[in-house]
Amino acid sequence: GNSVTQMEGPVTLSEEAFLTINCTYTATGYPSLFWYVQYPGEGLQLLLKATKADDKGSNKGFEATYRKETTSFHLEKGSVQVSDSAVYFCALSVLDDKIIFGKGTRLHILP
Amino acid sequence: EPEVTQTPSHQVTQMGQEVILRCVPISNHLYFYWYRQILGQKVEFLVSFYNNEISEKSEIFDDQFSVERPDGSNFTLKIRSTKLEDSAMYFCASSTDGNSNQPQHFGDGTRLSIL
Numbered sequence: 045g046n047s048v049t050q051m052e053g054p055v056t057l058s059e060e061a062f063l064t065i066n067c068t069y070t071a072t073g074y075p076s077l078f079w080y081v082q083y084p085g086e087g088l089q090l091l092l093k094a095t096k097a098d099d100k101g102s103n104k105g106f107e108a109t110y111r112k113e114t115t116s117f118h119l120e121k122g123s124v125q126v127s128d129s130a131v132y133f134c135a136l137s138v139l140d141d142k143i144i145f146g147k148g149t150r151l152h153i154l155p
Numbered sequence: 156e157p158e159v160t161q162t163p164s165h166q167v168t169q170m171g172q173e174v175i176l177r178c179v180p181i182s183n184h185l186y187f188y189w190y191r192q193i194l195g196q197k198v199e200f201l202v203s204f205y206n207n208e209i210s211e212k213s214e215i216f217d218d219q220f221s222v223e224r225p226d227g228s229n230f231t232l233k234i235r236s237t238k239l240e241d242s243a244m245y246f247c248a249s250s251t252d253g254n255s256n257q258p259q260h261f262g263d264g265t266r267l268s269i270l
Contacts, residue, residue: 078258087159087246087263088198133198141186141253142211145198 046071050134050146057124058154065119065149067108067134075136077101077110077117078143082131091119091132129153157181161247161262168237169270176232176265178247187230188248188259189222191215198246204230205253234267242269 051066069075079091079101092101097112106121117134134146160179168174180187189201203210204222212220221233230249234241244266248259 080261085263087161088248088261090258090260093258141250141257141259142188142200142203142213143190143198143248143259144200145190147197 046075046136046138046144048134048136048144048146050132050149053131053148053150054152055149056152056154059126060123061153063119063121063124063128063151065132065134065151067117067119067146069115069117069134069136071115071136071138073138075138077108078135078137079106079108079117079119080133080135080145082133082148084130088133124151124153126153126155159247159249159260159262161245161265163265164263165266165268167268167270170239171236174234174237174267176234176245176247176267178230178232178262179228180230180247180249181260182228184249184251184260186210186250186253186259187222187224188250189232190246190248190261191243192246192264193240193243201232201245203253210253237267237269239269242267 047070076095078093080088081091092103094101094110100109108119131148133148162177187204192198202212202216219235244264246264247262250259
């Protein structure tokens with residue numbers, strides 16, 4: 045079946061550090077891939093997406109590239125800020141519209 | 156920017172009671188969804204709804220659950236007889252169409268606590 049696996053958290057970094065959150069997927073067909081972010085006390089917000097192989101999604105300094113050969117969609121940011129502290133969810137959707145989420149990775153950024 | 160709104164933000168209910176969670180999707184969206192997130196676990200799909208009927212539902216969405224769009228703006232999730240294991244955060248989402256390329260917009264969630 046379709047599934048998403050992402051690195052366990054929490055991840056704790058200092059401000060301005062480089063961030064990578066790993067995500068791999070299993071899917072039948074050609075999924076669209078997403079990263080959602082959940083800030084404390086808020087709902088899920090779409091951070092970025094990629095709909096086909098080799099696409100790069102980007103937003104707010106975050107990037108992720110759809111790698112079909114490694115079935116991965118790792119999230120990266122060159123210099124994190126305290127305001128990036130949140131839970132990050134990797135997710136996919138195939139043909140139908142239901143979204144399948146990973147377990148989420150909690151990110152703490154220390155000033 | 157238009158957003159999905161959910162009420163209440165927190166609902167506390169006795170086991171066995173009925174509960175209705177309310178959502179107002181973005182006004183020009185046609186596809187509506189409910190997801191839930193049990194504390195510490197992943198967000199799980201419950202049901203999708205289009206053209207006044209359920210498009211798809213997960214195995215979690217059993218006979219105790221129902222959804223309705225009673226008017227042109229609200230989208231509700233009803234749990235008929237709540238169980239302790241229904242305690243979770245429930246998220247409503249909507250999108251312009253059912254294409255997997257289109258992002259779903261989520262509300263802030265309703266935290267349901269069953270006592």
